[in-house]
Structure formats: structure tokens, C-alpha cells
Amino acid sequence: MQHLLSVDDMKESFIFDLWSKASDQKDGFSDVLKNKILTNLFYEPSTRTSSSFYSAMVRQGGSVIPINNVKFSSAIKGESLEDTIITMGTMSDCIVLRHPEIGSVDKAAKVSSVPIINAGDGEGEHPTQTLLDGFTIYYNHKKNIDNLRITMVGDLKNGRTVKSLVKLLSRYSGNYFNFVSPKDLRFPQDSIPKKSFETDKIENVIADTDVLYVTRVQTERGSDHEYSLSTEQLNLLPKNSIVMHPLPRVNEIPRDFDNDPRAKYFDQMIYGLWCRMVLLEGIMS
Amino acid sequence: MQHLLSVDDMKESFIFDLWSKASDQKDGFSDVLKNKILTNLFYEPSTRTSSSFYSAMVRQGGSVIPINNVKFSSAIKGESLEDTIITMGTMSDCIVLRHPEIGSVDKAAKVSSVPIINAGDGEGEHPTQTLLDGFTIYYNHKKNIDNLRITMVGDLKNGRTVKSLVKLLSRYSGNYFNFVSPKDLRFPQDSIPKKSFETDKIENVIADTDVLYVTRVQTERGSDHEYSLSTEQLNLLPKNSIVMHPLPRVNEIPRDFDNDPRAKYFDQMIYGLWCRMVLLEGIMS
Amino acid sequence: MQHLLSVDDMKESFIFDLWSKASDQKDGFSDVLKNKILTNLFYEPSTRTSSSFYSAMVRQGGSVIPINNVKFSSAIKGESLEDTIITMGTMSDCIVLRHPEIGSVDKAAKVSSVPIINAGDGEGEHPTQTLLDGFTIYYNHKKNIDNLRITMVGDLKNGRTVKSLVKLLSRYSGNYFNFVSPKDLRFPQDSIPKKSFETDKIENVIADTDVLYVTRVQTERGSDHEYSLSTEQLNLLPKNSIVMHPLPRVNEIPRDFDNDPRAKYFDQMIYGLWCRMVLLEGIMS
Numbered sequence: 001m002q003h004l005l006s007v008d009d010m011k012e013s014f015i016f017d018l019w020s021k022a023s024d025q026k027d028g029f030s031d032v033l034k035n036k037i038l039t040n041l042f043y044e045p046s047t048r049t050s051s052s053f054y055s056a057m058v059r060q061g062g063s064v065i066p067i068n069n070v071k072f073s074s075a076i077k078g079e080s081l082e083d084t085i086i087t088m089g090t091m092s093d094c095i096v097l098r099h100p101e102i103g104s105v106d107k108a109a110k111v112s113s114v115p116i117i118n119a120g121d122g123e124g125e126h127p128t129q130t131l132l133d134g135f136t137i138y139y140n141h142k143k144n145i146d147n148l149r150i151t152m153v154g155d156l157k158n159g160r161t162v163k164s165l166v167k168l169l170s171r172y173s174g175n176y177f178n179f180v181s182p183k184d185l186r187f188p189q190d191s192i193p194k195k196s197f198e199t200d201k202i203e204n205v206i207a208d209t210d211v212l213y214v215t216r217v218q219t220e221r222g223s224d225h226e227y228s229l230s231t232e233q234l235n236l237l238p239k240n241s242i243v244m245h246p247l248p249r250v251n252e253i254p255r256d257f258d259n260d261p262r263a264k265y266f267d268q269m270i271y272g273l274w275c276r277m278v279l280l281e282g283i284m285s
Numbered sequence: 286m287q288h289l290l291s292v293d294d295m296k297e298s299f300i301f302d303l304w305s306k307a308s309d310q311k312d313g314f315s316d317v318l319k320n321k322i323l324t325n326l327f328y329e330p331s332t333r334t335s336s337s338f339y340s341a342m343v344r345q346g347g348s349v350i351p352i353n354n355v356k357f358s359s360a361i362k363g364e365s366l367e368d369t370i371i372t373m374g375t376m377s378d379c380i381v382l383r384h385p386e387i388g389s390v391d392k393a394a395k396v397s398s399v400p401i402i403n404a405g406d407g408e409g410e411h412p413t414q415t416l417l418d419g420f421t422i423y424y425n426h427k428k429n430i431d432n433l434r435i436t437m438v439g440d441l442k443n444g445r446t447v448k449s450l451v452k453l454l455s456r457y458s459g460n461y462f463n464f465v466s467p468k469d470l471r472f473p474q475d476s477i478p479k480k481s482f483e484t485d486k487i488e489n490v491i492a493d494t495d496v497l498y499v500t501r502v503q504t505e506r507g508s509d510h511e512y513s514l515s516t517e518q519l520n521l522l523p524k525n526s527i528v529m530h531p532l533p534r535v536n537e538i539p540r541d542f543d544n545d546p547r548a549k550y551f552d553q554m555i556y557g558l559w560c561r562m563v564l565l566e567g568i569m570s
Numbered sequence: 571m572q573h574l575l576s577v578d579d580m581k582e583s584f585i586f587d588l589w590s591k592a593s594d595q596k597d598g599f600s601d602v603l604k605n606k607i608l609t610n611l612f613y614e615p616s617t618r619t620s621s622s623f624y625s626a627m628v629r630q631g632g633s634v635i636p637i638n639n640v641k642f643s644s645a646i647k648g649e650s651l652e653d654t655i656i657t658m659g660t661m662s663d664c665i666v667l668r669h670p671e672i673g674s675v676d677k678a679a680k681v682s683s684v685p686i687i688n689a690g691d692g693e694g695e696h697p698t699q700t701l702l703d704g705f706t707i708y709y710n711h712k713k714n715i716d717n718l719r720i721t722m723v724g725d726l727k728n729g730r731t732v733k734s735l736v737k738l739l740s741r742y743s744g745n746y747f748n749f750v751s752p753k754d755l756r757f758p759q760d761s762i763p764k765k766s767f768e769t770d771k772i773e774n775v776i777a778d779t780d781v782l783y784v785t786r787v788q789t790e791r792g793s794d795h796e797y798s799l800s801t802e803q804l805n806l807l808p809k810n811s812i813v814m815h816p817l818p819r820v821n822e823i824p825r826d827f828d829n830d831p832r833a834k835y836f837d838q839m840i841y842g843l844w845c846r847m848v849l850l851e852g853i854m855s
Binding site: 035037039080090 | 628
Binding site: 047059258 | 322350352365368373375376
């Protein structure tokens, strides 16, 4: 059984193999998962992530049981997460789980008879987001993911995507991080990489950036610090750099930058589809 | 790219071609959309319309991503409609959009990389409803849609279906409209066709009617004017006339009329399926 | 047309034929329902039951229209259950209906143009639950369902599963029932079988039991009587007995009993899938 619960579960060889296959995926359809069923078990709604897994599964020839409002159902009758997982494991071949509580995926994996893919456990992890974030860099930098200058901007304290991506990128040599945030939203000091620089002024670092990773204001997790980059600031970026964002965007990036060739935040959705297609095939076929 | 946002988007040739193919559709299944994915993006729930598109897509061999509660998801994190549309366009080949705000579909179409089908934008339009309404008349009147006497009854002020159908039928020659409503729910005076007659008493016109179009009381849009036709009134209709209703019905038509051969309001659902099958094929294959 | 509304609709020959086929079903996939569409029409949510029908339909090659929140849709516009049923019958080949009101399935069947499967009508019946409960006994007792000692424990007053299962098992010869409950949750006295014994102390009967059927506390139907069996009590069961539970479980059975070979409550979900696969095939192909 091969669960995917955390970035730590993914070895370098696993990642490069997946990225290599995802590079060739494009818009292909296949029947490789024809007689397989995926459960999309979302205790917290996430249209983007659940739709991406849905589309990926269908493109591989499989089917999806979509469960989007568990709170209205068994859970209100007092059923434990574990019993729901065992139950869905009798009906399907893999479970994509999003749950608001950190650690819930570990509980689920402990009892599950089918592989669990963590699609976000509260402030914990969301490893397929990290996979697609890493792939975006790899794919747009000549299949290279080291010796890069990565600038992360925004709420670096609350977002799980930034923490996981830093963890991943730190595995490769020569990557350097710029953390740009207001003082109360700084990157967690206990996990800050050695090769890094902190500032609250993006102009200090933007011209010296290969990857600009902009994060969303996490209003639903208590943050009320709005910010937005201007087109002028974004134009300080080098020509070959890329701009990423895990979405949804609020006002962090102006809409008129969307057609700039450096803007990759919507392409990330396409890459996510490719990565998930390869992942589902690897897990179930 | 071929969006379907409004009745005005549909040329006569497009409509007659679609109706002609729909006439032959019957209950066929095909694989013509085998590797295609449709997104059903419903910001407002509509079981009838979303299920009809779902069934139509599946009958053509395709798959559907069902999104029925957007308000619980990305939208509450502050994502714009445009970003959601761009995102779903990366994962699917066409988007059926229902949204409570008039004009929302135009915003969507402006940024979308895939065709948008308007499935109702508030008090705006719902062109596939108009397509199936027109087809119902065409199909039941020897594939003829001119020189008809159409009686529309009920809330003619708030319902978008009536306005759109009048717009469509006015394109063809010789059609005459009777508008039957209480004074405060009259058909909008600025778009009333020349060949028409207004009354608040259905007995004045019902015996001289080819098509009786009964509308629903729009309680959710503020109307509280209930009404219901009696079996006695309905029996004044000519033998070859037809009775239509966009559904859902509240009490406007008595249940004991359902098996009358003139009652076509449930057949309309079948026709809707045929029309949508042809439409989806035309847009995606 | 073959509806399945009640245990009374199922003749012995129908049941044994279904169970016999279900025994051979295992994890097979087929294309026998390739061009068929099922509507999962759930007015009350039930992840377990709707997912089981979804998975069963897909395994037979068919498609499912998932409708899980009818209350948010046509129903709030005042549409009757009958009109919704007629509408969904124009788009699909069978309707699985869960509705909170007893008798609603009979109303639905009266107007439906396609077969209706009752998936629970309030405090009424849930015949496919009874089918799978019976199959669990049949399958685990050498395809034998008579001369058994069945002990039912918990809230025997409010649960529909117990009443229906007693009705089914009473058809076969030699079955004997022990009813274990607190005084205010006793099995309905007007339908108590002749060959039965009532007690409020499980130790009186547990050692003399072939089938232990544990029920859920129906908190959402007003019961607040919690109870739980201990591992010590469960270990008084004979070696060849089986333990069943319709799920969801709250605390009635301790988790450390889950891996005991007598525990069949999760296997019941697998059996349910097999039974529903055979049922759907029988109804639609």
C-alpha cells in the first residue's frame, strides 16, 4: 500500500519519475484506470482540488465517487473518520481526503484498506500541491530545480503551501530563498533555511528572482492583512523568471499581468492535472 | 470558440439545424464525446437543468464534473468568477454556467479558454430553455413554427423564459401573442410585440390558442401572486393545441391534466435532453 | 416495471436468486449497464448508501446522476415530489430515492415512468439494507438462513433495519429471536414474533447466539439512550457466530473488536455492493 500523506513520503526518485512522466502527459486520455473507482472525500470544500482529481481520474479512464459535504451526512450521526474511511475503502480503490484537522490523514491511513492521498489536512500538508508547485518550476526551468533564487511573498506564517515547498526545494542544492512579508506574518523562524534572506520590502529582492511565489491571504484562517503587488513591481522581475500562486487569488496579483508570459499561476492548474494523472496511475494500476 | 450566452447568439440556421438533428436524437447513446469533460458550474442550484446537461453529456459518451455549491467553496475565499472560469477551463472542455447575477456569463466568456453555455444568469437569459421551448412547438406542430397563436399566462413580468421565447417566436412570420396576467404582472410594455393582445381573463383567448404557455409563480424572485388553471378552463383548448410549462410547477396546472394528450410539459424535459445532446456535440466535437 | 419499495415486494425466489448471483459477484466489473443512467435522488443525505449505489452502478458499466441536496433546489421552489420523479424519469432509467417521509416512495412509484428503489423513507423501510443484512447471514452460514438464533440489541423501537430484518427472517423456519433493550426501547409489541425472548441483559442470551445484530442509537430521531458492548461481553459469543451492525457505529461496539473474525459489520458494505450490483442489473438490463 502506498499512501501519500506528506512531502516526507516522497523520495527524490519518486518525484523525478513522476515529473518526468507528467512532462509527457499533455492532454492525453487513457483507459489505464478503466475498472478503478476513486473516492473524493472532502470534509472541507475545495472546488479546485476536487475537480482536478476528478478530471485526472476520468482522463485515465476511471470513475469518481464525489463526496463534498460529509458534514451533512454520516459525520452528523456521530461516525468516526476511521469508520467512514473503512466504509469507503470497501467501495473504491483509493481515497482522496481533505479534512480540516491536522493529523486526520494519519488516523485515516492507519485503518484504510486502500491508499489515501492527503488533499489538505487543515494547517498540515497538501502534498500534491507541493508536487505541482515543484513541477511548475522544474518544467519551466529546463527540467532543473537547483541553483534557483526563490522569492516568497505574502502571508508566510499561515500558508501550508509555502512551508511544504520550502521543504521540497531545500532538498536540492544551491537554492536560495527570499522571504518577503510584514513582520507579523514572517516565515516560521524554526524552519527557516540557512540560505535565505528576510525583508518586508519586495523591491529589495524582486530583480534578483527566478521564481516569485505569491501566497494568498488566509482570511478563513484568521489573517486580515491584505496586500497586492503592482504591475510596476512585477515588471522588475527578470525576463526568464516565473510567477506562481497556489490560488485562489484575491487581489495579490493584478489581473492585467495574467497574459504576461511570466505568469504561470493558471498553468499550474494544468500541471496539477498532469501530476495527478501520473500519481493516480502509479497508485492504482 | 462558440459560446451560447443569449438567444441573440443563435442564428436561424443554427436553430433549425439543431432542431432537425434533435428530432432524430431519440434515446440514442453515442461515443462522440468520449474523451471530453463538461463542467456543470452551478452557483445557484437547479436540479432539473444540471441533471439534463449531465444526462445529455453522458449519453454522448462524455464525463461531467458536477459543481453544485460553489458558494461553499472558492467563492467564499474571495475568488472572482473569472478566476474560477479560467481554472475550470484548464480541466474541462466546456462550462455550463448558472449564476445569480445578470451579465455574469459575459464576464465569464471574456476570459474563458473553453466554450461557455449560459444555463441562467439571474433575471437574464437561459437560452437552452428557449431552445427546448421552441423545439417543443416545432416538434408538435409538424416542424412548423410560424402562423401560430401563442397564449402566455401567469407572471409575465418576472419570468425570463417568457421574454426569451417571445423574442424567438417573433423572428418567424405570422405568430400572434395573447398575454394573460393580472395587471401588476403584465408583460414588459417596452418589448411587447405588435401582433399581440393583453387581457386578464383567459376565457377571452383560450379557445383560440395553438400553444398555451403557463409560467411558474416566481416566489423566490418576490412574486406572491398565486394562480391556477382549472380543468374546465383547459378543456376549452382546441384539440390540436399543446400546453407547455417550464417547470417547476406549483399549482398552476392541475395534476389530473397530466395525462391529457395536449399536456407537453413533461415531454419538454425529453426534448431538452435531445437539444442539449445535439448542442454539446456541436460545441465540443 | 419492477419497483423495490418494501421487503414485502421481494418474494423468496427473487431473494434467493439475487443472493445466489451476489455470491458470485465478488469484485467484478461489467458493461451490462453501459448505456443506462441511474439517478441517486437523496432528499436526506446518506453518504454510505448513495456511494454504495454509485459504486455498484459504475461497476456494471453505467452512469449516475448524483443529487444530494434536493432541499436546496426545485423543492424550495415548491415542486412536488411527484413532479421531480417524473422529471428525473425523462433523463434516467431508474431512481434510487431517499426521502424523510414515510410513504413518499409509494407516491413516487405511482407516477414514475422508471423503476424506483426505496433507499429509506424516514421511519419506513430501506429494503436493500434488509437484502444485504439477510445476505450477510446467508453468506456466512453456509448459504443457510433458517434455524438460527438471532440476538438483536440496542434501540429496537426506533430503528427500521431491525423491524425489516425480523420480518424477513420470520419467513424462514426455525429462527428464534432474542431482543435485548432497555424497557423504553423495546421491539414493537404488536409485531413481535412468537419464537422470541425479551430481556434487558445481554449476558442472558449472548452465549446462545448465532447472529448478533447491534443497532445504532438514533440520536437524530430523538433517542438519547447511549450504550456500548464491551469486549468481554462480545467474547461470550460462540466461535462461529457473526456480529452485524447497519452502521454508522457510534460507540456500540469497541474498535478493538473490528479485527475479530466474527466482526462482519464492514464486510456488510462489501455484500451491499454485490447485492446492489445484481439488483441494478436485474432491474435495468
